[in-house]
Amino acid sequence: MSWFKSLSVRGRTLSIGLVLTGVLVVAGSTVSIPYVALGPGVTINTLGTYDGAPIYTFAGEDIPPAVNENFGDGSHLNMTTVSVTDGMTLFGALGLWASGNSALVPREEVYPPGQTTEQVKEENAKSFKESQNSSEIAALTYLKYPQVIYVGTIADNSPSYDVLDPQDQVVAVDGVQVADSAALQAALANTTPGQVVTVTVLRAAPGGSAAQKDLKVTLGKNPDPAAESGRGFLGIVPQMRPVAPFTISNSLAKSDIGGPSAGLMFTLGIIDRLTSGDLTSGHYIAGTGTIDTSGVVGPIGGILMKMIAAKDVGATIFLVPADNCTEALTRVPSGLQLVKVAKLTDATTALDLISKGETPPGC
Incomplete structure (x- = not known):
């Protein structure tokens, strides 16, 4: 470092500035920042x-x-x-920001912590x-295509969980045709918890066609205290949706x-x-x-x-x-x-x- 000591104060200042600038340039052009x-x-x-x-x-x-x-x-x-541009360096990010057509946001807003x-x-x-x-x-x-009843939402751990699918169209219960929510309730009116019923559905198949399936569901007990006691519980929230041929x-x-x-x-x-x-x-x-x-x-x-x-x-x-x-x-x-x-x-x-x-x- 004898060469450095031999420099004037101005020379030392200039040398330090050049080193720091070099470090900044390298970091700014190679190190990724936590923004997208x-x-x-x-x-x-x-x-x-x-x-x-x-x-x-x-x-x-x-x-x-x-x-x-x-x-x-x-x-x-x-x-x-x-x-979305990820993995940017500081200089790359500044260039995109300066263009006026990009916005910089913290990376975690797009890629939340804990998720790959x-x-x-x-x-x-x-x-x-x-x-x-x-x-x-x-x-x-x-x-205004005609409305039919679908399974809709299935509660976790309900009797229908892993048996029915939300996209299934409900056709019948134990052979009784079901056209809407009221008809579904009527079909279950005389059932009891533990009873096995056959739910007939139309389920989408590969290629856009639909296949009719008869699925066995063991009814449970409705966990809602206000619900009618003694009736079997299917565990779905049916939805009316339009259907086209x-x-x-x-x-x-x-x-x-x-x-x-x-x-x-x-x-x-x-x-x-x-x-x-x-x-x-x-x-x-x-x-x-x-x-x-x-x-x-x-x-x-x-x-x-x-x-x-x-x-x-x-x-x-x-x-x-x-x-x-x-x-x-x-x-x-x-x-x-x-x-x-x-x-x-x-x-x-x-x-x-x-x-x-x-x-x-x-x-």
Whole structure:
């Protein structure tokens, strides 16, 4: 270190500064930080194709002729996504932030502690599948397809646990036809705990078909003190859902897209495919929002990034969940019209107004 001691004070200061700068440069360009960057993701037209296959395909009987209508290149109902960049260095993160199209958030907001990246992806994939199921139910309900009874929710450790499936359509109990919840209750009226009953269901099979199954359930005792005593307990919360004589397949089910936020756009895509005409009236429409089976549209994350993604691909109208409007208004891309949506009928009414040249309610 004799060379260092021989330097002037200014020389020593400069040398130390250069070393510290070098350390900072190395660390900033090689060491990962506990943040991820959220940015505009892919957008996919639900009226179009994915990997060369139509987003929606239909199989079965009485498929509406409308599914064969040819949508023009100008017809868009795009779902939007957010990209996630993980494993960033400090300099990489600063570069994305400086671009103005990305937001930095703590990594634990996307990948919670105690969960691996694969576990998070599996949960997102499950949410995506549930979103597809909810969108199909919401669309068929909107189109007034007949309602039938499904198993619905199954309580843990109930008599039906690991025997019935929430997606089973209930057909009969001990040979007595069941059309709704009242009929199901009537079929169980004279049963007792410990009695074995045969529940006939229609269960979805690979390829979209459905197979009838006779399943044995040993009834239990209802744990609810207010329930009628002595009656056998099946342990389900049945749900009425619409049913069509055909099945609906979504090609995005095989993609690596995750999360529930495409629900609204999936629903609109199904409705447009099953009805004559064009919901978009030739407009480039994009949007986001979860949807439940009753058609209620819920808020999502990354609204600003999704609006940027929509604008980048040419969208001029963006459907915004009502609860996201306040955030959406903080940064509206130039030329993008925001439409406020709290439920499915808000969206369909808005699209009808747009087709007439009128302005729907905005954020």
